[in-house]
Amino acid sequence: MERLWHGLVDPLSFAFMQRALLVAVAVGILCAVVGSYLLVQSLALLGDAISHSLLPGLAIAYMLGLNLFVGAFVAGLLSALLIQWIRSASPLKPDAAMGIVFSAFFALGILLITWIQRRARIDLNHFLFGNILGVNAVDVLTVVGITLLVLGLVALFFKELTFCSFDPLGAKAAGLPTERLGWGLMVLTSLTLVASMKAVGVLLVLAMLITPAATAYLLVPQLHQVMLLGSLFGVSASLLGMYASYYLNVASGPAIVLVASAWFGLAFLGRSLLGKR
Amino acid sequence: MKKQSAPLPLRPAGGSLVVRDLTVRYGSLQVLQGIQAEIAPGRITGILGPNGAGKSTFLKGLLGLVPLERGEVRYGGQALRGEQVAYVPQRSAIDWTFPATVWDVVLMGQVKPTGWFRRIGKEGRRRAAQALERVGMGSYRDRPIGRLSGGQQQRVFLARALAQEAEIYALDEPFAGIDQPSEAILFQVMRELADAGHIVMVVHHDLGQALARFDEVLLLNRVLIAQGSPQQVLQPQVLRQAYGQAISLSLAA
Numbered sequence: 053m054e055r056l057w058h059g060l061v062d063p064l065s066f067a068f069m070q071r072a073l074l075v076a077v078a079v080g081i082l083c084a085v086v087g088s089y090l091l092v093q094s095l096a097l098l099g100d101a102i103s104h105s106l107l108p109g110l111a112i113a114y115m116l117g118l119n120l121f122v123g124a125f126v127a128g129l130l131s132a133l134l135i136q137w138i139r140s141a142s143p144l145k146p147d148a149a150m151g152i153v154f155s156a157f158f159a160l161g162i163l164l165i166t167w168i169q170r171r172a173r174i175d176l177n178h179f180l181f182g183n184i185l186g187v188n189a190v191d192v193l194t195v196v197g198i199t200l201l202v203l204g205l206v207a208l209f210f211k212e213l214t215f216c217s218f219d220p221l222g223a224k225a226a227g228l229p230t231e232r233l234g235w236g237l238m239v240l241t242s243l244t245l246v247a248s249m250k251a252v253g254v255l256l257v258l259a260m261l262i263t264p265a266a267t268a269y270l271l272v273p274q275l276h277q278v279m280l281l282g283s284l285f286g287v288s289a290s291l292l293g294m295y296a297s298y299y300l301n302v303a304s305g306p307a308i309v310l311v312a313s314a315w316f317g318l319a320f321l322g323r324s325l326l327g328k329r
Numbered sequence: 330m331k332k333q334s335a336p337l338p339l340r341p342a343g344g345s346l347v348v349r350d351l352t353v354r355y356g357s358l359q360v361l362q363g364i365q366a367e368i369a370p371g372r373i374t375g376i377l378g379p380n381g382a383g384k385s386t387f388l389k390g391l392l393g394l395v396p397l398e399r400g401e402v403r404y405g406g407q408a409l410r411g412e413q414v415a416y417v418p419q420r421s422a423i424d425w426t427f428p429a430t431v432w433d434v435v436l437m438g439q440v441k442p443t444g445w446f447r448r449i450g451k452e453g454r455r456r457a458a459q460a461l462e463r464v465g466m467g468s469y470r471d472r473p474i475g476r477l478s479g480g481q482q483q484r485v486f487l488a489r490a491l492a493q494e495a496e497i498y499a500l501d502e503p504f505a506g507i508d509q510p511s512e513a514i515l516f517q518v519m520r521e522l523a524d525a526g527h528i529v530m531v532v533h534h535d536l537g538q539a540l541a542r543f544d545e546v547l548l549l550n551r552v553l554i555a556q557g558s559p560q561q562v563l564q565p566q567v568l569r570q571a572y573g574q575a576i577s578l579s580l581a582a
């Protein structure tokens with residue numbers, strides 16, 4: 053017991069572990085809360101599309117010497133706009149529009165980054181799979197700032213966002229600006245993905261959006277409960293993943309995602325054994 | 330001691346809903362063409378027509394939920410505003426696995442009246458609770474909406490509409506596949522709303538007995554085929570225009 057305690061606490065004397073801890077907690081909560089909205093609106097694929105689309109923004113911001121978070125955010129929003137445009141101006145189904153846009157963005161991102169790598173030493177893997185132990189103080193400030201902003205906005209607009217998610221037509225008939233709220237959710241999603249990319253990487257961040265929320269969804273009946281319980285699953289997954297990354301020297305993204313998946317597996321099996329559907 | 334449970338204070342509607350030349354198209358598919366109609370307050374107006382006739386689209390066009398190709402909708406001489414409208418969508422438009430309880434759904438009726446940046450207050454909750462009692466669902470508050478019968482779900486949505494304090498009530502096929510007691514409650518509440526001077530519009534799916542309980546019927550199939558009392562509209566030769574083949578029915582009224 054005491055050894056376990058030491059195993060958990062001792063690494064926290066390192067500054068980089070303290071930074072990682074803050075990011076893990078922030079990302080765990082943020083992803084579960086925003087992911088709950090994506091989950092109940094069947095927008096998982098859109099989350100995936102936006103996350104892959106961050107990459108070229110990162111690369112271009114790096115080349116121009118701009119803030120990487122800003123570059124990624126702009127690219128994420130741009131992809132969402134493009135998907136919406138293709139959907140509304142052609143008979144294509146949403147999944148096709150998303151598939152086309154995100155693979156194009158992702159390909160461009162990979163191309164640009166491999167091109168940058170010829171001259172500068174940047175590790176592509178960190179963007180793809182996350183490196184929570186490598187975040188610096190500015191990263192922490194940005195991630196915590198984004199988290200507080202997004203959580204504040206969700207709290208402020210909770211009743212409207214929830215009405216729109218559940219019954220968009222009824223909400224529109226009642227006079228809510230459903231389109232603007234929908235775009236607001238896209239902005240929140242892009243911010244969330246940008247805040248999470250250093251911890252989980254753009255390839256796997258979808259799992260942090262969907263898996264903890266989905267696990268909670270199996271267990272509790274109300275949206276705000278899904279968000280709260282989902283945050284618990286998300287935070288515990290990112291913390292355990294962080295330690296795994298520290299002790300086993302593996303990429304943090306896959307480690308975090310595997311823990312989150314394990315929670316889901318347990319909840320799913322438990323429910324099935326209890327005979328619920 | 331305070332008196333309990335005053336009747337829901339209802340706002341009477343401010344005139345008729347006037348529809349001029351309503352025309353809606355989805356891509357290359359022309360769904361509604363040149364509909365002219367006037368829907369008066371104080372009565373229950375049924376909207377009828379065969380499958381795919383454009384009944385749902387008519388309601389949506391009326392309420393501004395789909396773009397109009399042509400035409401306009403006026404209410405008391407002005408454009409409709411959202412806070413005047415309570416809409417209950419067709420069953421199939423709702424995801425019944427959504428994590429919400431009966432109470433969550435009824436409270437949604439108070440989202441718009443409460444306004445931005447504010448929590449739904451005591452008064453709003455009282456209204457929602459009253460509305461839920463009114464449809465006989467008070468004891469189901471904490472039940473997830475997915476674990477109700479179809480009739481109970483419709484009653485909860487009607488309660489949400491009541492909680493909205495609207496002037497115009499538009500319900501899309503609330504009677505589809507529901508139980509007898511629920512149907513009776515729905516009609517009772519709709520009658521009260523109409524008697525209080527509201528506009529009540531109901532899309533209806535079949536030509537059965539229930540029709541006699543509407544005060545006015547609009548028969549649609551891409552165009553408006555007839556408008557009038559159930560007895561006037563449900564003549565065999567009128568129905569044939571809407572449904573294509575001979576349909577007879579007896580209106581035991």
Ligand SMILES: Nc1ncnc2c1ncn2[C@@H]1O[C@H](COP(=O)(O)OP(=O)(O)OP(=O)(O)O)[C@@H](O)[C@H]1O
Nearest residue numbers: 355358360378379380381382383384385386387419
């Ligand atoms: N969003 C849409 N995009 C394209 N076509 C649509 C859309 N919604 C409805 N339609 C088509 O428009 C026509 C009218 O549909 P609508 O739902 O208004 O009919 P309805 O009378 O309500 O039918 P039902 O009895 O099946 O509810 C149908 O042919 C339908 O397939």
Ligand SMILES: [Mg+2]
Nearest residue numbers: 384385386419
């Ligand atoms: Mg319909």
